[in-house]
Structures are given as C-alpha cells and as structure tokens.
Amino acid sequence: MxxxxxxxxxxxxxxxxxxxxxxxxxxxxxxxxxxxxxxxxxxxxxxxxxxxxxxxxxxxxxxxxxxxxxxxxxxxxxxxxxxxxxxxxxxxxxxxxxxxxxxxxxxxxxxxxxxxxxxxxxxxxxxxxxxxxxxxxxxxxxxxxxxxxxxxxxxxxxxxxxxxxxxxxxxxxxxxxxxxxxxxxxxxxxxxxxxGLNYEGQSGALNESISDVFGSLVKQHAADQSAAAADWLIGADLLAPGVKGRALRDMHHPGTAYDDPRLGKDPQPAHMDDFVETTADNGGVHINSGIPNRAFVLAALELGGNAWESVGQVWYDVLTGDIKADCDFATFAALTIAAAKAVDAETHTAVSNAWQGVGVDPAKARTPRARKRPTRTGAPNKNAKVVVRRTGGLAGQVLQREVLLRELPTDDCEQWQALVATRALERASLEQTRTHPDAFTYEVDVPSRGVQVAIPEVGLSDDQRTLMDRTLLPPRE
Ligand SMILES: [Zn+2]
CATH class of the missing domain: 3.10.170.10 (Elastase; domain 1)
Known part of the structure; x- marks a missing residue:
C-alpha cells in the first residue's frame, strides 16, 4: 500500500x-x-x-x-x-x-x-x-x-x-x-x-472537560455505578499517601480536590463568576474545565440512573455532531441543551438547569453556522466542490473561490485529493490554533467530505499554501 x-x-x-x-x-x-x-x-x-x-x-x-x-x-x-x-x-x-x-x-x-x-x-x-x-x-x-x-x-x-x-x-x-x-x-x-476542539482557552477547557467526563464514565461503566454512587473524582488513586487531597480534580465540587503544602490548592472554578483568565496552561484548559465538569455532574445527578445512558448520550451526540473546533462554553451549552431537547423534556430541563447552575448562558452562544457534516475518509472524487477562502491580512481583503476539482489543473486536482484523504488540513488546523497578527487565515470547505477547516497561514506547509493561492487566483491564460 x-x-x-x-x-x-x-x-x-x-x-x-x-x-x-x-x-x-x-x-x-x-x-x-x-x-x-x-x-x-x-x-x-x-x-x-x-x-x-x-x-x-x-x-x-x-x-x-x-x-x-x-x-x-x-x-x-x-x-x-x-x-x-x-x-x-x-x-x-x-x-x-x-x-x-x-x-x-x-x-x-x-x-x-x-x-x-x-x-x-x-x-x-x-x-x-x-x-x-x-x-x-x-x-x-x-x-x-x-x-x-x-x-x-x-x-x-x-x-x-x-x-x-x-x-x-x-x-x-x-x-x-x-x-x-x-x-x-x-x-x-x-x-x-x-x-477536534482547539486546545486553548474555552474550547481547550471543553476538550479537557470532555476527557474528564468520558474518563469518569469509563470508571462508572466498568463498576456498573449510577451517577449518584459515582465519586466524580479524576486521579483519586494517583496521590501518594500523605498528600492532602482526594484526587487531581473533583468534577462535582471543582476547587476542592486538594490543598497540600507541596501541591498547592486546587485552582478549579465551579462557576462562570470565578472563570480564570490566564495565559498559562494554554489559557487555563485544566482550570476552567471545572465549570463544564460541574454542569455535566449536576445534569447527571438530576436525571439519576447511569450517567452514560442519560447525559452522557447528550454530550456524545454533541461531540460527534454539529460542533466547531473553536466552540466556547455558551455555544457548548446551547448545543447540549438542543441535543437534550431532542431526547425528552426531563433531559432538556436537567441540562438547562445544569448550565444555569454554573452560570453559563446559552443565549450567548455564537450564531450557529451551517450544519457540519461528519468528515468522511478517502479522497473526494473529481466532481467534488472545494470552497477556498482567504481572510485576514493587513488589508482585511477577502478572497474566495468555489470550484469543482475537475476544473483545476490535473496536478492541483490530485494534490487536493491527497490533502483531503490524508486529513492534513484537519491536522494543521488542530496543531496551529494561534493566529498571528495580520497573518492570513485560509478556510477550506469540501462539503462532500464534511471537511470545514480554518488554518492560520503559519500552520500550512509551503506546498499547501501555494496550492490554496493557485486555487484562489488561477494564473491567467
Ligand atoms: Zn487532558
């Protein structure tokens, strides 16, 4: 192969x-x-x-x-x-x-x-x-x-x-x-x-929170444990004897997991009022994750039963559905509330109450964009449509072109097919989450493959960037 x-x-x-x-x-x-x-x-x-x-x-x-x-x-x-x-x-x-x-x-x-x-x-x-x-x-x-x-x-x-x-x-x-x-x-x-949540700021804290949520669900599922019986602790068995603490994190009561002379005090907030603005830890990804963690636990406890069967399904639907890599707390709240509404009234109420309980207002969600289709693997065929957009830059000029792959020169068509098949664009968009001032951002949509990415120009290889520029501004005959 x-x-x-x-x-x-x-x-x-x-x-x-x-x-x-x-x-x-x-x-x-x-x-x-x-x-x-x-x-x-x-x-x-x-x-x-x-x-x-x-x-x-x-x-x-x-x-x-x-x-x-x-x-x-x-x-x-x-x-x-x-x-x-x-x-x-x-x-x-x-x-x-x-x-x-x-x-x-x-x-x-x-x-x-x-x-x-x-x-x-x-x-x-x-x-x-x-x-x-x-x-x-x-x-x-x-x-x-x-x-x-x-x-x-x-x-x-x-x-x-x-x-x-x-x-x-x-x-x-x-x-x-x-x-x-x-x-x-x-x-x-x-x-x-x-x-593919960006590992920075609020989307990074959501990325961390989702890992805590599913990490805890792995433990609960293996122990056949209900939400009420779960300890909602992360890393309880990691702390050595003598360390003053229960775990690395407490999803139910963020900020209370440890208070030890050597480890310091658990810095996690439990409510948006205490959201920590910091540049450390990729913008506090392990700190502010306490807020969505607690929202999940509040909903799970209100619904009762096994969390992986109730609110876990809602979170999973959102994670695998209509969500952008730069999703913030309010948008995530709105997405989970919408997914909960599709389940039943009880779930809808529990998830809405949970976000209210941690002070996250779903009304502040960013305007939802067009529904993202799941990414499919493999190369797009020659009839696939590619939309390339270049935004940003000192002059703030926007260039956009919508083109079918077969309309491009053969080499460029093949390069696009390889780029999509290897998921190189998603990879680049995950790796490079920082936008440099005045640098261009390239956006690529390949609707037939569910690809919808935005990548700062510094995240692209020379080959990738020149391909996009050639596609945007084809050389004149
Ligand atoms: Zn992590």
Missing part, C-alpha cells in the same frame, strides 16, 4: 494529565527530590509542547507516519479492541518493548496490566454505550507505553498513543492506577477524531 493512502490520524496538541501549574508548585515545594523531578517533568513537557507546535505539517502526498501510527492505521476487520502495551523501562523512547498484545495473558508487571485493562474498559464503554468502535470509530488500535522516564509525573496522549509515567513516589504514584486517567487520555483521542 502506498504510504500516502494510509489513513493518517489527525494530530492533536500534546495533552498531559498533570497541568503545568501543579508541576510549578511542586518545583518549589521545598523537598529537593520532589523539586528535581517536577522540574525534569516540566522541562520535558515544555519540550514536547514546543515539538508539537513546530512539527512540520504533512507534505502533500508524503505523510510521515511513525511505526505506531502505521500500526494504528492498519485496518481492522472485527469489532474488538486491539491493544498493544509497551514497556519503556524508564527510557523516553516510544513505544518501547511490546510486553502484552491483544488477547495475551497478564504479565508480572502491574502497570502493564492496568494499562491493558484500562484501555479495554475504555473501548468497552465507547462500544456498549455509544456504539463507537475505538477512538476513531474504525477500530483504531490502542497503543500504550508504561514506565516512561524515571519518576515521570505525568500521563499523556501524544496524538497516536498513550504514555504513562511511574510518578515520583512521594506526591504521585504510577499513572496507570486510575482508570479514569486512562479513559481521560483516550478520550482526547476521541475528541481529536470528532469535534
């Missing part, structure tokens, strides 16, 4: 479970060993973030696939999980040595088994509750690596696989211990393949 025809997973900004502000607090905790490890994790995390921001966009026709991505992209015929757990043995080279493949017996390593089981429980929730076959709904293989680094205080999703550290042992224990943390990281993969 030519490399260019492999379905390329859309990339995602690097997402970690421990927010930078916690690591900052730890790096000044007064305990030299904790400080050293926290600083090492911070440095590593910053390097990873920078890496993902500067990662060059996929060149047309030659997507770069890592071994993990190639494994993950291989088509599956059956609807069953396909897991591969690797051991980094304290190195930072991914994915490490394969220690447990799908269907194999447990190993002697608790972390590998916890990861294997957590990946399975996540797959099962999405399959049984939402009829979704893995993160991409196409049976994507689930790859994880354990024992990443030495004393590494984090777990993250790197756009194609899960990575778990062992923790420093004094503040954090191993990151595979909490099933909701595993579900949280994998849910970043689901968001990546669906709504």
């Amino acid at each position: 030519p490399r260019s025809s492999l379905p390329l997973p859309a990339h995602h900004p690097w997402c970690a479970i421990i927010p930078p502000y916690v690591l900052e607090a730890l790096s000044q905790s007064g305990d030299p060993e904790v400080e050293r490890r926290a600083r090492a994790t911070l440095q590593h995390d910053e390097a990873m973030r920078a890496d993902r921001r500067t990662d060059p966009s996929v060149r047309i026709g030659e997507p770069t696939l890592t071994a993990v991505e190639q494994h993950a992209a291989a088509p599956r015929s059956t609807e069953a999980p396909s897991r591969a757990i690797h051991d980094c043995a304290t190195s930072r080279t991914l994915p490490g040595t394969l220690v447990r493949a799908e269907g194999e017996k447990p190993t002697k390593d608790a972390a590998a088994n916890e990861a294997y089981d957590g990946l399975g429980d996540t797959w099962t929730l999405f399959k049984e509750a939402f009829d979704r076959n893995s993160l991409d709904d196409r049976g994507l293989a689930m790859v994880a690596s354990v024992h990443y680094g030495t004393g590494y205080d984090n777990a993250f999703w790197n756009g194609s696989q899960m990575v778990f550290g062992d923790g420093d042992g004094e503040i954090f224990l191993g990151f595979t211990r909490s099933i909701d943390v595993i579900g949280h990281e994998l849910a970043h993969g689901v968001t990546q393949y669906t709504a």
